[in-house]
Amino acid sequence: xxxxAATTNMTASQLYAALKRDLIDGRFTAGQKLAIxxxxxxYGVGLSPLRETxxxxxxxxxxxxxxxxxxxxxxxxxxxxxxxxxxRRRLEGLAxxxxxxxxxxEWEAGLLAAFHRLKRADETPGQLEHWEQMxxxxxxxxxxxxxxxxxxxFIEQLHDQFDRYRRMAPANDxxxxxxxxxxxxxxxxxxxxxxxxxxxxxxxxxxLSHEVARGACREDQTRPEEGD
Amino acid sequence: xxxxAATTNMTASQLYAALKRDLIDGRFTAGQKLAIxxxxxxYGVGLSPLRETxxxxxxxxxxxxxxxxxxxxxxxxxxxxxxxxxxRRRLEGLAxxxxxxxxxxEWEAGLLAAFHRLKRADETPGQLEHWEQMxxxxxxxxxxxxxxxxxxxFIEQLHDQFDRYRRMAPANDxxxxxxxxxxxxxxxxxxxxxxxxxxxxxxxxxxLSHEVARGACREDQTRPEEGD
DNA sequence: CCATAGTAAAAAATCGATTTTTTACATCAT
DNA sequence: ATGATGTAAAAAATCGATTTTTTACTATGG
Numbered sequence: 001x002x003x004x005a006a007t008t009n010m011t012a013s014q015l016y017a018a019l020k021r022d023l024i025d026g027r028f029t030a031g032q033k034l035a036i037x038x039x040x041x042x043y044g045v046g047l048s049p050l051r052e053t054x055x056x057x058x059x060x061x062x063x064x065x066x067x068x069x070x071x072x073x074x075x076x077x078x079x080x081x082x083x084x085x086x087x088r089r090r091l092e093g094l095a096x097x098x099x100x101x102x103x104x105x106e107w108e109a110g111l112l113a114a115f116h117r118l119k120r121a122d123e124t125p126g127q128l129e130h131w132e133q134m135x136x137x138x139x140x141x142x143x144x145x146x147x148x149x150x151x152x153x154f155i156e157q158l159h160d161q162f163d164r165y166r167r168m169a170p171a172n173d174x175x176x177x178x179x180x181x182x183x184x185x186x187x188x189x190x191x192x193x194x195x196x197x198x199x200x201x202x203x204x205x206x207x208l209s210h211e212v213a214r215g216a217c218r219e220d221q222t223r224p225e226e227g228d
Numbered sequence: 229x230x231x232x233a234a235t236t237n238m239t240a241s242q243l244y245a246a247l248k249r250d251l252i253d254g255r256f257t258a259g260q261k262l263a264i265x266x267x268x269x270x271y272g273v274g275l276s277p278l279r280e281t282x283x284x285x286x287x288x289x290x291x292x293x294x295x296x297x298x299x300x301x302x303x304x305x306x307x308x309x310x311x312x313x314x315x316r317r318r319l320e321g322l323a324x325x326x327x328x329x330x331x332x333x334e335w336e337a338g339l340l341a342a343f344h345r346l347k348r349a350d351e352t353p354g355q356l357e358h359w360e361q362m363x364x365x366x367x368x369x370x371x372x373x374x375x376x377x378x379x380x381x382f383i384e385q386l387h388d389q390f391d392r393y394r395r396m397a398p399a400n401d402x403x404x405x406x407x408x409x410x411x412x413x414x415x416x417x418x419x420x421x422x423x424x425x426x427x428x429x430x431x432x433x434x435x436l437s438h439e440v441a442r443g444a445c446r447e448d449q450t451r452p453e454e455g456d
Numbered sequence: 457c458c459a460t461a462g463t464a465a466a467a468a469a470t471c472g473a474t475t476t477t478t479t480a481c482a483t484c485a486t
Numbered sequence: 487a488t489g490a491t492g493t494a495a496a497a498a499a500t501c502g503a504t505t506t507t508t509t510a511c512t513a514t515g516g
Contacts, residue, residue, distance in 0.1 A: 045470090047471070049470065051280055060287050068498065086376070087379055148311050264469095274499095275502080277501095279468095296469070297468080298469095
């Protein structure tokens with residue numbers, strides 16, 4: 001499977017970041033059981049830091065921890081994606097309204113910069129990983145000054161969950177183009193401090209992404225089976 | 229400090245529950261650094277399950293994990309309590325509106341039962357731990373059928389955070405009485421499916437609790453100091 | 457006298473081995 | 487032939503010891 005199997009030793013926080021990204025990127029089969037021994041070799045770490053990382057990721061919601069039966073990659077469930085997307089839409093709507101009221105000059109400057117980097121990444125194909133990073137940073141920056149650390153925390157968590165589906169889904173170039181345009185429009189509405197319009201657009205943006213992400217869900221959704 | 233230091237061996241999930249409750253109950257000093265060796269003896273467990281539990285609790289937000297410097301009980305910050313309470317109010321408002329639309333007969337029956345148990349606990353002083361449990365179950369049951377597992381998850385998390393402050397705060401019998409009355413009124417409005425009124429009452433309920441919980445915050449809030 | 461570098465003690469993190477639990481398989485009884 | 491029971495292999499969880507990192511103290515130089 002993976003080509004990222006480095007025997008290089010990693011620190012605990014690096015391991016957490018690496019495993020988290022591999023999960024969101026869909027480098028493990030959904031529903032798959034994770035064999036500790038395999039992971040140990042794959043990431044070149046010992047048991048303790050690995051198990052601690054798995055525990056953290058389970059608490060975060062990117063892994064499922066079964067009683068005394070180890071860890072498992074969560075299955076992709078259409079109903080759960082709908083839940084995640086709906087909630088994400090509502091929470092980001094709240095956060096955006098507050099961000100537009102609270103964001104200052106410094107924030108505007110940063111937003112323009114983040115958008116610029118994202119647009120550059122749009123135009124440069126083949127750099128998927130870089131685009132993903134710029135995209136995440138753009139959305140993060142947009143809501144940053146909303147004033148609620150906990151709201152931002154939950155939004156980030158939902159975003160990670162959502163991305164796991166989105167990145168599993170087949171590409172849709174038509175929608176993708178619209179989504180890219182919306183980023184620019186979001187910047188304009190944000191600078192104009194047009195709360196209702198910006199909020200409506202962001203919610204529409206998430207709805208469209210939701211449509212794309214749905215492609216990750218198999219139609220037959222009645223399988224409590226193993227994934228290996 | 230603790231009188232719950234049992235040398236009895238515990239399973240990992242029991243340890244998680246015990247440590248979580250001790251944190252929410254305020255049995256550790258806020259801001260305190262947790263010495264692994266001490267915890268090992270206090271709960272009668274080995275290193276691995278203990279460290280895994282600490283990692284989970286840190287991911288959940290009930291502990292802070294510093295780079296290579298172990299774990300620390302988060303300080304009680306007034307600004308954070310305000311954030312938690314405000315967000316809790318908004319999220320529970322959302323959830324209640326949906327729950328009133330979706331809840332069926334079975335839910336109504338369970339709500340009445342949960343309220344009954346809570347009222348019994350109100351009238352029986354000295355059983356603080358039991359009351360806390362009934363109180364949590366009542367609020368949990370109220371929002372249960374809202375239809376969003378992730379929303380419920382976040383609400384639970386905020387509730388735990390909030391309770392850590394509330395249980396540190398000095399008792400306020402006047403407000404406490406009002407809060408108890410509101411539980412009954414909530415049941416009535418919920419059964420009547422009066423969404424706006426129920427929602428307004430629940431939000432007021434949280435606002436009042438917030439006032440009480442504020443008593444946990446020291447007035448001088450400019451101390452990044454050690455706590456031991 | 458204060459600051460800085462070095463050193464020793466303490467704490468945290470990691471490792472490899474042991475113990476416990478689960479799962480798969482085969483045997484026996486119905 | 488099917489289901490239940492016991493056994494062996496595999497996997498997960500836990501333990502105690504080792505290694506690494508941090509912190510507190512001391513001595514030395516400015």
